[in-house]
């Protein structure tokens with residue numbers, strides 16, 4: 232069995248890391264194809280180094296651009312690599328343009344596709360991620376659904392039962408594998424002058440939030456309200472998309488401390504010690520649920536309804552008063568919710584499924 236792992240962005244590197252570790256442990260024949268969607272050191276290389284991941288065999292260096300341009304460049308590059316390598320199976324993860332390009336290039340070459348973190352519907356088709364995951368699911372032969380709820384939704388959409396495997400989400404594996412290591416980065420608290428439970432952590436990077444001047448500005452006003460009310464530091468590691476938009480729109484957040492995007496271990500330290508997290512990130516909604524840290528999601532919908540049901544997360548949207556109100560609600564909740572995303576063994580499960588499907592053919 233020869234496997235091609237296709238990735239290109241920060242969350243894909245993190246969520247693929249447990250699978251890559253398992254492949255290495257078992258000495259499987261695999262290679263990594265990086266689209267080059269993320270290329271800045273602190274969105275890309277730092278994660279390979281910190282997670283001890285092997286080098287990539289191909290990097291397409293597609294860089295940034297409009298959706299069509301970026302996805303088109305990826306399709307061309309990925310097809311060329313797949314024609315050369317002809318793996319038995321291509322693995323993609325999540326819902327980025329890299330995910331879509333990888334799945335589409337492979338299925339057109341009649342190569343089997345496995346989609347890690349399949350399903351996840353927000354039912355908001357204005358999100359590029361919603362289109363990417365819908366299409367990636369339809370290109371895939373193996374749908375690795377994180378939860379039982381995901382499986383039911385896929386069945387409801389007409390996906391046949393034999394294509395769906397409930398594995399848990401590899402975000403849990405990555406978290407469990409790295410939490411102890413993160414203790415080595417605890418100095419970040421001291422360096423930023425923060426006390427455990429004495430600060431809020433924020434991440435905002437979604438296109439629908441930061442590319443809209445009004446909406447981004449209202450969210451930042453919300454943070455200012457929160458800062459005024461609680462008097463706690465608000466730490467915001469700024470994603471480059473958000474940084475660019477802030478500059479373009481001339482937005483100057485008040486009551487918010489902006490820092491560069493963090494490496495994974497340092498981010499985990501802050502995330503696990505924060506009094507509360509405000510975010511529009513998918514992975515952060517999951518991680519806060521697992522870590523039992525209250526989360527306020529700065530969006531009107533989520534593809535992680537499990538977190539709402541568990542009680543770890545609440546949707547605030549983008550209006551300042553609503554953001555403040557939802558922070559107050561979440562601060563009053565007991566942090567005793569269950570983790571719906573699995574037992575941290577998703578990587579092993581996915582590997583075993585691949586072995587059972589592809590080794591028998593050899």
Ligand code: UD1
Nearest residue numbers: 240241268269270271274295327328329359360471472475
């Ligand atoms: C992408 C994914 C999003 C995911 C996010 C993870 C899509 C459609 N979006 O969004 O689902 O949540 O990654 O972080 O695939 N930039 C840099 N350095 C980089 C990469 C980007 O400076 O290494 C800047 C560029 O100005 C670029 C902008 O960030 O135009 C956006 O990058 P892009 O990859 O298009 O989308 P993300 O917002 O990162």
Ligand code: UDP
Nearest residue numbers: 241242245468492493494495498512513514
């Ligand atoms: N993350 C990180 N450093 C940061 C912000 C986030 O390492 O400064 C990690 C976080 O722990 C999570 C992942 O990046 O695992 C989430 O990625 P992102 O929010 O970019 O994408 P999404 O999950 O929304 O697709």
